[in-house]
Structure formats: C-alpha cells, structure tokens
Amino acid sequence: MKRHLINRAVALCCAVSLAACSSSTAEDKPGAPEGYNAALQGVVNPSQQQGGTLKVGTSASCDNFDPGTTYGGSCWFLHRLLSRNLVSFGKTGQGAAAGNGAKLQADLAESLGQANADKTVWTYKLRDGLKFSTGAPITSADVKYAFERMYATDVITGGPQGYYLCLLDKCAPDGTPTYQGPYKDAKGSLSSITTPDAKTVVFKLTKPFGDWDYLMALPAAAPVPKKNDKGSQYGAGTNLVSSGPYILKTVKPKQSVLLARNPSWDRTSDPIRSALPDSIDITVLSNADDLDARIKTGALNVSLDGGVQTTFQSQILSDPKLKANADNPVLRSTTMLILYPSDPTLANLHCRRAIAYAVDKRDLVIQYGGTNGADFATTLMPRGLAGHDDKSNLYPSGADWTGDLEKAKSELAECGKPDGFSTSMGFSNYGNDPQVFASVQSALKRVGITLTPKQLDASTSYNTLSTPAAVKGQRIGIGLMGWIPDYPSGNGFLTLLVDPARYTGSTSSTNFVGVDEPAINVQIEKAATASSDELAGVYQEMDKATMETAYYIPVTYAKATLYRGAALTNVDMTGDLGTYDLANIGVKAP
Amino acid sequence: MIRYAANRVLGALGVLLVASVVTFSIFQLLPRVTKVDMAFYYTGRNTSPAQAAAVSERFGFDKPVWEQYWTWLSGIVTGRDLGDGVSAVHCAAPCLGYSFRQNRSVTEMLVQAFPVTLSIVIGAAVLWLAGGVAAGVIAAARRGSWFDRGSTVISLLGVSIPEFFSGMLLIYALTAGPSWLRWYSGGITYVPFTQDPVRWAVNLLPVWFCLAFLITAVYTRWTRAAMLETMSEDFITTAKAKGLRRRTVVGKHGLRAVIPTVVTLAGLDLGALLGGVIIVEYLFSFPGLGRLAYDGISTKDLPVIMGTTLFAAFLIVVANVVVDACYAILDPRVRHGG
Numbered sequence: 001m002k003r004h005l006i007n008r009a010v011a012l013c014c015a016v017s018l019a020a021c022s023s024s025t026a027e028d029k030p031g032a033p034e035g036y037n038a039a040l041q042g043v044v045n046p047s048q049q050q051g052g053t054l055k056v057g058t059s060a061s062c063d064n065f066d067p068g069t070t071y072g073g074s075c076w077f078l079h080r081l082l083s084r085n086l087v088s089f090g091k092t093g094q095g096a097a098a099g100n101g102a103k104l105q106a107d108l109a110e111s112l113g114q115a116n117a118d119k120t121v122w123t124y125k126l127r128d129g130l131k132f133s134t135g136a137p138i139t140s141a142d143v144k145y146a147f148e149r150m151y152a153t154d155v156i157t158g159g160p161q162g163y164y165l166c167l168l169d170k171c172a173p174d175g176t177p178t179y180q181g182p183y184k185d186a187k188g189s190l191s192s193i194t195t196p197d198a199k200t201v202v203f204k205l206t207k208p209f210g211d212w213d214y215l216m217a218l219p220a221a222a223p224v225p226k227k228n229d230k231g232s233q234y235g236a237g238t239n240l241v242s243s244g245p246y247i248l249k250t251v252k253p254k255q256s257v258l259l260a261r262n263p264s265w266d267r268t269s270d271p272i273r274s275a276l277p278d279s280i281d282i283t284v285l286s287n288a289d290d291l292d293a294r295i296k297t298g299a300l301n302v303s304l305d306g307g308v309q310t311t312f313q314s315q316i317l318s319d320p321k322l323k324a325n326a327d328n329p330v331l332r333s334t335t336m337l338i339l340y341p342s343d344p345t346l347a348n349l350h351c352r353r354a355i356a357y358a359v360d361k362r363d364l365v366i367q368y369g370g371t372n373g374a375d376f377a378t379t380l381m382p383r384g385l386a387g388h389d390d391k392s393n394l395y396p397s398g399a400d401w402t403g404d405l406e407k408a409k410s411e412l413a414e415c416g417k418p419d420g421f422s423t424s425m426g427f428s429n430y431g432n433d434p435q436v437f438a439s440v441q442s443a444l445k446r447v448g449i450t451l452t453p454k455q456l457d458a459s460t461s462y463n464t465l466s467t468p469a470a471v472k473g474q475r476i477g478i479g480l481m482g483w484i485p486d487y488p489s490g491n492g493f494l495t496l497l498v499d500p501a502r503y504t505g506s507t508s509s510t511n512f513v514g515v516d517e518p519a520i521n522v523q524i525e526k527a528a529t530a531s532s533d534e535l536a537g538v539y540q541e542m543d544k545a546t547m548e549t550a551y552y553i554p555v556t557y558a559k560a561t562l563y564r565g566a567a568l569t570n571v572d573m574t575g576d577l578g579t580y581d582l583a584n585i586g587v588k589a590p
Numbered sequence: 591m592i593r594y595a596a597n598r599v600l601g602a603l604g605v606l607l608v609a610s611v612v613t614f615s616i617f618q619l620l621p622r623v624t625k626v627d628m629a630f631y632y633t634g635r636n637t638s639p640a641q642a643a644a645v646s647e648r649f650g651f652d653k654p655v656w657e658q659y660w661t662w663l664s665g666i667v668t669g670r671d672l673g674d675g676v677s678a679v680h681c682a683a684p685c686l687g688y689s690f691r692q693n694r695s696v697t698e699m700l701v702q703a704f705p706v707t708l709s710i711v712i713g714a715a716v717l718w719l720a721g722g723v724a725a726g727v728i729a730a731a732r733r734g735s736w737f738d739r740g741s742t743v744i745s746l747l748g749v750s751i752p753e754f755f756s757g758m759l760l761i762y763a764l765t766a767g768p769s770w771l772r773w774y775s776g777g778i779t780y781v782p783f784t785q786d787p788v789r790w791a792v793n794l795l796p797v798w799f800c801l802a803f804l805i806t807a808v809y810t811r812w813t814r815a816a817m818l819e820t821m822s823e824d825f826i827t828t829a830k831a832k833g834l835r836r837r838t839v840v841g842k843h844g845l846r847a848v849i850p851t852v853v854t855l856a857g858l859d860l861g862a863l864l865g866g867v868i869i870v871e872y873l874f875s876f877p878g879l880g881r882l883a884y885d886g887i888s889t890k891d892l893p894v895i896m897g898t899t900l901f902a903a904f905l906i907v908v909a910n911v912v913v914d915a916c917y918a919i920l921d922p923r924v925r926h927g928g
Contacts, residue, residue: 232693286871290765508630
C-alpha cells in the first residue's frame with residue numbers, strides 16, 4: 001500500500017521563546033539525550049543555530065507539490081516545510097516513544113478548532129500577520145478555496161479528498177457531491193464553509209465528526225490563493241505559493257529539489273517549525289543502498305525514507321559508533337492479514353479465528369528482520385495511539401508466539417472443517433512480503449490449511465487488496481497489508497477499516513472486507529462526538545469488537561532503524577516516528 | 591536505391607506501429623486481469639464511484655480502446671490539447687503522450703532523459719569496443735599465452751558478474767569504502783556535459799566501467815573466437831606464405847574480416863542499450879531513459895511507458911539502418927550487391 005502520513009506530536013514552545021532563541025548558537029545542552037534511541041527520549045543535539053544547507057536524500061520522488069493531489073509519505077513530510085495548515089502536528093520533543101505524536105497544535109489558527117456540542121460546526125480564527133510567499137495576506141477565503149477546488153474531482157485527483165467531500169456537502173449515493181468545484185462552477189461556492197471575516201472560517205459538517213482537527217492537519221487542507229491556482233498545473237515545477245518557511249526554488253523531477261527560505265514567513269507566527277537551515281537540498285536516489293552509503297559518509301545528512309536498508313542496518317548494529325547515532329522506534333503501523341468473507345470458507349467466523357490462532361508470529365518477526373524490524377502485535381491499534389491496549393490479546397499465540405495449534409484445531413472443528421481447508425493469499429512482490437507469505441503458509445499448514453500464493457505487483461497490490469471486485473475476481477482469501485494511518489487517531493486508523501459508510505462494494509475502500517457489525521457501529525457513533533478523555537476507551541472497545549470478528553488479524557507492529565547524520569542538530573522525530581522532523585532539524589556549521 | 595530506402599522506412603514504421611499496439615494492448619488488458627479500474631491508480635484512498643468516473647472521463651479511460659489509441663497516435667503528428675479552462679495544457683507535436691501523474695509531456699521527459707542514457711552508452715561503448723576487440727585480437731594472435739589465459743579468466747568473470755552486483759561494489763568502494771579508495775565521497779551524480787564536461791566524465795567513469803565490464807567480456811570472447819576462425823582460413827595461410835609480417839596478417843587481413851560483424855553486433859547493442867540501461871541507471875540513480883521507463887512501469891504511468899517503449903523501438907530501428915549503411919561501407923560485396 002502507499003506510504004502515507006502519519007502523526008506528529010507536540011512540545012510546548014511559544015513564539016516568543018522561539019524568537020528569543022533563534023539567535024543562540026549551537027552548544028551541548030546538559031541532560032540532552034544521546035546514544036542509541038536518544039531521539040525517542042527527546043531532542044538530540046538541541047540547538048537553535050540557524051544557517052547552512054540541510055542535505056536530504058530520498059528514493060521516492062515528489063513530482064507534484066499540489067497539496068490537494070499529493071498522497072505520498074515523503075511528499076507530506078516536505079509539505080510541512082512548504083505549507084501551513086489551520087492546525088498541524090507539533091514537535092515530538094520529549095517522550096516521542098511515549099506517544100506524543102497523536103497530539104495537534106494550532107498553526108495558522110490561534111487555537112485548535114472550536115466545535116459545537118455535536119461536533120458538526122467547527123470554527124477557527126487565523127493569527128495576525130500571516131502571509132503567502134507572494135507577500136499576499138493569508139485569509140479565511142484562501143482556506144475555503146483549498147476545499148472548494150477539491151470538489152473538481154476530475155482535476156484535483158490522487159489526494160485524500162475522500163475524507164472531505166461528503167462531510168462538507170450533500171452527496172448522491174454514488175458519492176457525487178452537489179457542488180462541482182470552482183472550475184466548472186465559477187460563480188458558485190461551497191456553502192458549508194463560511195468566512196464571516198478575513199480571519200474567521202466556519203465549517204458546517206453534514207454529520208458529527210470528532211476528528212475534524214486531524215483532517216485540518218493534512219496537506220490537502222493547506223490554504224491556496226485563488227488567483228494563483230492553475231488547476232492541475234498548480235504544484236507542477238515550482239508553481240506553488242508557499243505558506244510555510246520554505247519555497248520551491250528548483251525542482252528537477254526524479255533528480256533533486258532545492259528549498260530556499262520563504263521571505264514572507266514570520267518565525268514569530270509559527271510555533272511548530274524551527275526552520276533552522278537556510279536551504280534544504282533534496283537528492284532523489286533510486287538506489288536506497290546508495291542513499292544509506294551517502295548518509296553514512298556524511299555526503300547526505302538525513303533520509304526522508306525513514307528506515308535504512310538491511311545492509312546498513314547490519315553495519316549499524318555491529319558498530320557501536322554508528323549505533324550511537326541510530327534509533328529503532330516501533331512505528332505507528334500494524335501489519336495485518338485481511339480475511340475476506342468473499343471466500344465462502346472465510347465467511348465463517350470460526351474458520352477466520354482458526355487462522356488467527358495458527359499464525360506463527362515468532363517466525364513473522366524473524367521474516368521482518370528480527371526484533372529490530374518488527375514487534376509482536378496483539379491489537380489492531382498500534383502503540384502510541386489513543387485506544388491501544390497493551391494488555392489485550394484476543395488470540396494468544398502461546399508462550400513462545402509460535403501459535404496455539406490446539407485452539408486453531410478446535411476452531412476448525414467448529415467451522416465444520418476439522419481437516420483444514422484451502423484458500424489463497426494476496427501479497428506484494430516487494431520487500432519481505434514473499435517471505436511473510438511463506439511463513440504464513442507453513443504456519444497454517446500445521447493445522448491443515450493450505451495456502452496458494454497470489455503474488456501482486458507492488459504498484460497494484462494496494463488497489464487490488466482494497467477493491468472487492470478485484471479480490472473476488474482473483475479469488476483472494478487472505479490479504480497481507482501494512483496499515484499506516486493518514487492521521488494518528490483511532491478514527492484515522494481503526495474507523496476507516498470498519499466503517500460501513502466507507503464500503504461501496506465496487507470501488508477501492510479502506511473497509512476492505514465490508515465490515516458492518518452493530519457492536520462496532522455503536523462505537524463509531526460514540527467516537528464521532530466523544531470528548532478527548534473518552535476517546536481512548538471508545539477505541540479500545542472498537543478494537544476489541546473488531547478483533548472479535550477476526551476479519552483483520554494483526555501480526556506485527558512495524559519497526560525501523562533510523563540513522564541521524566553526524567552533522568545534525570536539534571533532531572526531533574516526526575509524530576509517526578518514521579523519520580526525523582525536517583521542520584526542526586538544523587545542521588552544524590561546516 | 592530509392593525503392594530500397596522507402597522499403598526500409600516503411601518497414602521501420604511498421605515495427606514502431608506494432609510496438610505501440612502491443613504496449614497499448616498490454617495496458618488495456620491490465621484492468622481486465624487485475625479487476626482494478628485504471629482510474630484507481632490516479633485516485634487516493636476511499637474513492638467514490640463518482641470520483642473514479644470523473645477521473646476516467648478526464649483521462650479518457652471511458653472512451654473505446656481504438657479511440658484512445660487513435661487520440662494518442664494522432665497526437666504524435668498533430669499535437670494535442672488536454673483539459674480545459676484553467677487546467678488546459680497543449681502538448682506540442684510530436685506529442686508522445688502527457689503524464690497526468692507528473693503533469694509533464696512525455697516528449698519533454700524523453701528529451702531530458704536521452705542525453706543521460708546517450709552519455710552512459712557512448713562512453714561504455716568506446717570502452718567495450720576498444721577493450722573487447724583489442725583483447726580478443728591479441729588473445730587470438732597469441733593463443734595459449736598468458737595473455738590469452740588471463741583474458742579468458744577476466745572475460746568469464748565479466749560475463750558471470752551481473753551489473754547489479756558489480757555496480758553495487760563500485761558504488762560502495764568509491765563512495766563509502768576505505769579512505770584511499772573513496773574517490774567519490776560526495777556520491778556519484780550525473781552532471782550534464784553542457785554544465786561541466788570534466789565532472790560529466792568523472793562522474794560517468796564508474797558507470798561506464800560497470801556497463802562495459804560485462805559487454806567487454808562478451809566482445810573479447812566473441813572477437814577471439816572469430817579471429818581464430820578467420821586465422822585458419824586459406825587466405826590467411828596465403829598471406830603468411832607470401833611472407834607478410836604477422837602484424838599485417840592479423841591487422842589487415844584477419845581483423846578486417848571480423849570488423850563488419852563486430853560493427854553489426856555493436857550497432858544492435860547500442861540501439862538496444864540506448865533505449866535504456868535500466869539496471870545501471872537505477873543503481874547509480876541516473877535519470878536516463880531506463881529509469882524513466884522503470885518509474886513509469888512502477889507507477890502504472892501509461893503515457894510514459896508508451897513513450898519510452900516507442901522511443902526505444904525507434905532507436906533500435908535507427909541502429910539497424912545505420913548498421914546496414916556501415917556494412918555497405920565496410921564490405922564491398924554488400925555495396926556492389928554481391
């Protein structure tokens with residue numbers, strides 16, 4: 001599946017203190033964490049020294065910088081430098097490992113969204129003195145326009161519009177909104193968003209939605225000035241009006257991107273981004289091992305890809321000097337088996353549960369590179385998200401995590417297949433997936449379940465496994481997927497997997513199996529209006545209810561080995577712990 | 591002569607047409623095999639049927655297959671206008687397609703990528719032709735010598751070690767290896783010839799060696815075998831009997847007989863490699879035609895795949911024509927229709 005955004009966390013740092021420290025120099029701060037996993041404990045090499053060029057490497061080229069159309073993880077990380085939203089994911093700061101990443105912070109807005117009691121009306125007030133890179137003021141109309149252009153679904157394609165369209169407009173059963181967007185309907189406008197004045201924007205939703213702030217933090221919600229909009233050409237080349245600390249200076253597709261300072265960005269208005277380097281030079285390298293080699297030698301400072309490749313990981317783990325600059329976080333993502341009821345055998349709950357018990361998680365962790373590559377998963381919700389319950393484990397895999405074969409056989413007997421059954425498993429031909437298939441195949445064979453492979457091209461595997469017609473057409477019974485939330489909340493992670501409203505039956509859907517269970521639907525309704533204090537409990541219940549159905553079997557929580565270049569200062573994590581936060585990293589003077 | 595040229599051009603156009611039809615058909619078959627609508631490759635998560643339909647309409651996936659193909663084909667001659675209103679773009683002739691994913695014309699991408707691939711292939715060709723032919727000739731002339739045995743071993747190594755392995759070794763050794771070998775500590779990066787000819791050559795050297803190592807081995811083995819066969823011909827025995835110097839016999843008579851076939855092989859290899867050296871470009875992250883094709887395939891960017899395939903086919907066709915012309919120059923029997 002596509003790599004998507006993830007979450008970020010909050011550290012309190014007011015604008016005044018940022019301004020005050022901006023002129024300070026780099027120095028060793030007593031008590032600052034250092035060594036292996038230091039960035040999970042706090043900011044490494046804390047410093048507010050400005051200047052220099054941060055050299056970043058990535059193997060995933062961001063060819064389109066239109067915030068409305070981009071949906072790639074590395075593109076979203078870069079948008080944090082180019083665009084500001086009403087609210088954004090803050091600094092992770094102290095305690096990244098403890099789950100700070102799920103918190104949001106006011107960005108362009110003065111505060112987080114002010115919602116009414118049933119969470120259908122959300123109001124934001126913009127800060128003073130905000131400007132685009134053109135020098136024009138950022139107004140509520142620009143925020144509204146970013147949403148209006150999403151409704152041109154033939155022009156603004158590929159982004160996360162699916163989250164917004166029917167929350168902000170009445171939709172036909174096939175998902176067609178009433179409003180057609182500003183290109184086809186130049187005189188109309190999206191009536192659900194009102195702008196009483198240049199600083200106030202009010203969203204009136206079609207139904208209660210408690211996680212609206214999270215949707216406001218996605219790049220697609222960044223303001224777009226109407227007069228600079230070029231439709232599908234907005235974001236092509238350097239054609240992007242920036243509201244963040246940097247602008248696109250040069251873009252060489254598949255080669256490099258150079259970011260320079262946005263002269264109109266006001267440091268005092270931005271509590272989230274330190275924006276220390278004067279420029280950021282991003283090199284696109286198709287060979288990820290070459291990228292690792294350049295980070296090791298210092299030719300590049302940091303990777304936008306996150307985890308290093310196996311070769312460099314081995315070097316890091318065996319060399320204390322390298323290891324001192326590395327981190328090994330558990331990411332906010334869960335690798336799971338999807339059990340499709342379109343396979344008649346797997347329509348039976350007990351047959352699904354037999355698989356849940358029979359899986360050998362110990363071997364799966366080994367296939368992902370051992371304990372540095374993955375951790376045992378017992379719930380769908382990964383660690384660090386409100387709603388994760390470390391004690392929950394509905395289908396124990398035995399003391400050694402190799403599976404509970406007795407219980408698996410007992411479930412098989414209950415489903416009327418005491419000798420097992422046959423089905424097929426769809427998986428990508430990328431990375432460890434083929435080995436994972438082999439592991440699942442041999443684990444299930446122990447109880448008589450025979451798996452045949454359906455290897456899918458990496459570029460089509462997500463679309464295949466998320467499209468019911470494709471799953472049925474290719475007779476796939478089990479799908480292997482790494483599930484990463486677009487936004488770090490129970491809604492962004494779990495509700496998407498189980499919400500019947502997401503399932504169309506024909507098109508690509510995140511409710512992969514068409515879950516429609518009353519016990520889960522009740523929790524979905526509760527979550528829409530629950531207070532932040534209640535949410536963790538609601539999602540724990542939802543996770544438990546979903547696990548009961550055994551449509552999704554979590555097998556591992558993903559881990560990655562990250563490497564901090566020696567020249568980096570002020571190293572903070574992104575909220576998903578998948579990489580380091582470019583918006584706050586600095587570089588030592590050469 | 592005119593008739594011959596016309597036949598060649600028509601034949602070439604036929605090949606290009608077939609290549610484009612086959613590539614296009616593969617992509618039309620893809621949704622039928624995977625049961626995933628093409629539109630979904632251009633949309634995000636949670637796409638409604640309406641969103642998918644809107645994308646299909648704009649990109650033309652909802653049109654009959656023949657109409658989609660004709661639109662693409664005619665665009666090569668006349669150019670195309672895509673989209674309307676604020677999103678309107680003109681793709682000038684020869685419009686080999688327009689990538690909606692990257693918002694760029696495919697022709698523009700090919701124009702940018704071709705010099706990279708050309709730089710790689712031409713430099714490597716000089717190395718493998720000079721090295722391979724010379725080594726093959728010397729090995730044949732000194733059959734059984736240490737040079738012959740040594741070149742055989744090195745050739746076997748070259749043939750046995752795939753590019754992705756030798757390329758990775760080179761990258762590691764030169765960028766992250768021991769300090770005395772770390773000549774490219776800043777990484778090996780493509781620099782356009784027009785920007786800095788020296789850095790262009792310096793950065794291309796490892797790439798040339800990587801590509802040439804494998805092919806040189808093939809040419810060495812082949813040239814040696816061909817030379818040995820030629821050297822056992824009657825006309826060589828006659829030349830020797832006439833008292834000609836060994837160098838003259840080998841260089842003027844033996845090598846001359848082998849050269850036309852070497853040119854044929856080299857022409858075809860060049861044509862094929864110019865279409866994209868995917869593994870080498872991917873390893874060294876050089877933005878040439880091979881990487882363009884690879885990225886197009888991995889993102890299901892049909893216009894890019896169509897464009898790169900057709901351009902690669904075009905290069906092979908051109909290489910064939912050039913080889914024929916060279917053959918006529920090098921071999922008088924061809925020139926005189928013998």
